[in-house]
Amino acid sequence: MSTLRDVETPALVVDRMKVERNCARLRDRLATMGVALRPHVKTAKSHEAARIALGGTPGPITVSTLKEAEWFFGHGFTDILYAVGIAPNKLARAAALRRAGCELGVILDSAQAARSLDAFCRAEGLALPALVEIDTDGHRAGVKPDAAELIEIGDVLRENLCGVMTHAGNSYGSRSLDEIRAWAKREREGVVTAASRLRAAGHACPVVSVGSTPTAMFGDSFEGVTEVRAGVYMFMDLVMAGLGVCRVEDLALSVLATVIGHQAEKGWVITDAGWMALSRDRGTANQAVDQGYGLVADANGRAFGDLVVVETNQEHGIIARRGGGAADISRFPVGTQLRIFPNHACATGAQHARYEVVNGGGAEVEARWDRFNGW
Numbered sequence: 001m002s003t004l005r006d007v008e009t010p011a012l013v014v015d016r017m018k019v020e021r022n023c024a025r026l027r028d029r030l031a032t033m034g035v036a037l038r039p040h041v042k043t044a045k046s047h048e049a050a051r052i053a054l055g056g057t058p059g060p061i062t063v064s065t066l067k068e069a070e071w072f073f074g075h076g077f078t079d080i081l082y083a084v085g086i087a088p089n090k091l092a093r094a095a096a097l098r099r100a101g102c103e104l105g106v107i108l109d110s111a112q113a114a115r116s117l118d119a120f121c122r123a124e125g126l127a128l129p130a131l132v133e134i135d136t137d138g139h140r141a142g143v144k145p146d147a148a149e150l151i152e153i154g155d156v157l158r159e160n161l162c163g164v165m166t167h168a169g170n171s172y173g174s175r176s177l178d179e180i181r182a183w184a185k186r187e188r189e190g191v192v193t194a195a196s197r198l199r200a201a202g203h204a205c206p207v208v209s210v211g212s213t214p215t216a217m218f219g220d221s222f223e224g225v226t227e228v229r230a231g232v233y234m235f236m237d238l239v240m241a242g243l244g245v246c247r248v249e250d251l252a253l254s255v256l257a258t259v260i261g262h263q264a265e266k267g268w269v270i271t272d273a274g275w276m277a278l279s280r281d282r283g284t285a286n287q288a289v290d291q292g293y294g295l296v297a298d299a300n301g302r303a304f305g306d307l308v309v310v311e312t313n314q315e316h317g318i319i320a321r322r323g324g325g326a327a328d329i330s331r332f333p334v335g336t337q338l339r340i341f342p343n344h345a346c347a348t349g350a351q352h353a354r355y356e357v358v359n360g361g362g363a364e365v366e367a368r369w370d371r372f373n374g375w
Contacts, residue, residue, distance in 0.1 A: 004299060004337060004356065004363045009258040010277035012352035013339060014049075014369070015301065017360040018252035019234055023053045026216060026233050035222040038062050038081060040211065040231030043346045045371040046355065047075040053234055062211070062229045065375045066093050073102045081105045081209075083165065083229065085133065085141055088116045095126050107165055109133040109143045114156040121160060129162040131207060132198075136190030137183060139169035145194040154203040163207025163226075164198065166191040171214040173286075177244050184219030187212075192224035214245050237345040238295055242287035248295065248303055254339035255294070255348060256356065257317060259332050267326020269319040273340060275312040279347035293317065294340035294348075301339050301361050309340060 004013065023039075030037050039053040042064035050061060050072065060079040063069045069080050078101065086094065086106040097104045108114055108130055121128050132153050135142030143150050154161050168187035174180045187210050195205045210222070211229025222228065235253040236246040257273035275293070284291040292308035296319055307327055311318040317340070320327050332338070342348035350373050357367040 002365045004256055004358070004365060007256060007356055007365065009256050009337070010273040011256045012349065012355050013254045013256050013301075014235065014355040014357055015252045015359065015361065016052075016357050016366070018250060019049060019052055022233055022236055022246070022250060022252060026230065027053070027055060029217070030222075030228055033219075033222050035225055036060070036227040038209070038211075038227045038229050039234070040064070040083070040229050041068060041072060043231040043349060044234055045071075045349065045373070046369045047072060047077070048367075048369045049234055050077065060227070062231070066090060066097070067372070067375050069097055069102065069104060071372060073097060073100070079103045081107070081131070081165075081229070083107055083167075085109055085113065086117065086130070088120070091117065091120045091128070094128060095120075095124055098126060098128060105129040105131060105162060107131045107133045108153070109135075109141050111149055111152045111156055114153045117160060118156055118158070128160055130157055130160050131163045131165040131209060132157075132161070132194070134164050134166040134191050134194045136166045136187045137168050137170040140167070142166060145190045145197070150194055150197060151201045154198045154201060161198070161203055161205070163205050163209065164191050164194045165207070165209035165211070165229075167229075168210070168212045168215045171212050172239065172243070174214065174243055177218055180214045180218045180243065180245075181220055184215035185221075187215055188219065188221060188223070188225055195224070213240060214243055217245050232345050235345040235349075237283075237348075238291045238341055238343045239283040239287070242284050242289060242291070248341065251341045253345045253348065254297065254301060254341050256299075257338050257340055259334055259336040259338065260316075261334060262329045262332075264329060267320055267329065269327050269329055269332045271317040271319060271338060272315060273309075273317045274315045276314050277348075277351055278309065278312060278317065278340060278342060279344065279351055280312070281342070281344040281347040283343040290322070291341075291343060292322065294342050297339045297341060299337040299339060299363055303341065
């Protein structure tokens with residue numbers, strides 16, 4: 001068995017024990033709340049991680065690209081929701097998945113998109129189930145729960161309508177757990193209202209889907225909801241820790257880096273993990289604790305607490321104390337391996353093609369999991 005010392009850096013490391021613990025936490029919570037889980041695999045892009053999320057076997061999943069849908073379908077996952085508004089130029093690719101036996105569903109949020117879907121399905125003699133995306137927080141896409149267009153969309157979709165979905169993205173800006181709970185309440189009430197309106201207009205609406213890691217973890221009620229979608233919870237990240245959704249000790253994903261030099265007069269430690277390895281995401285910048293471009297830990301994943309990546313170039317990461325203080329560079333000679341916990345697991349994962357899998361904070365590499373990028 002190899003160890004992290006044998007791994008060329010920068011490299012993406014995942015702690016399987018922490019993934020299992022994070023996944024069990026949400027799976028058990030939703031089971032007690034009586035609502036189904038449809039994990040979002042856009043963070044992990046790994047069939048091994050997705051199986052852990054579902055308790056060991058393939059099950060319903062959410063994807064953010066059709067490439068994800070194709071890849072996971074090829075690895076035994078058949079019940080898939082493509083949760084980005086469907087564009088007309090992607091309908092043929094979605095239809096190919098349906099014809100291959102994939103139970104693919106899509107989403108849309110306008111009568112115009114519904115008409116494109118309806119025309120395509122009629123021309124192809126194909127059913128393509130669709131959820132209407134509901135805007136419950138003004139964060140991104142979606143039709144308002146009380147909008148007249150919602151019923152128009154239902155009228156256009158007819159038999160292709162299978163429900164409604166929403167994503168409480170604004171929960172990521174919460175300043176307290178009570179604020180997260182408030183967003184969860186608003187998320188649930190908005191999407192349940194939309195489903196009720198469609199049913200009152202004579203449309204079947206069997207699926208009522210919500211999803212974000214903060215609201216999934218802290219929603220007080222899922223009454224009227226049939227499924228929950230969440231993704232980053234599998235790995236967690238510094239943004240989630242800053243929200244209070246998890247602890248730093250729960251972070252399963254890190255970037256392995258090597259010290260390649262110093263700037264002694266500045267108290268800088270220089271590593272080979274720049275923004276190409278970490279991403280440029282600065283998601284903690286507006287939180288109470290700014291983690292720079294990532295929180296620094298030793299090779300076994302034990303965070304130093306006050307050392308962060310303060311700046312990045314393409315292939316260089318600069319480590320110093322949070323707030324600009326000098327690091328004790330004598331502790332980090334050239335060749336020292338460090339691990340960097342990322343702000344945003346999705347963005348950092350997208351920089352890499354595989355995971356080095358460790359277990360329980362050790363340095364032994366027990367497996368390598370492939371992941372993929374692109375569309």
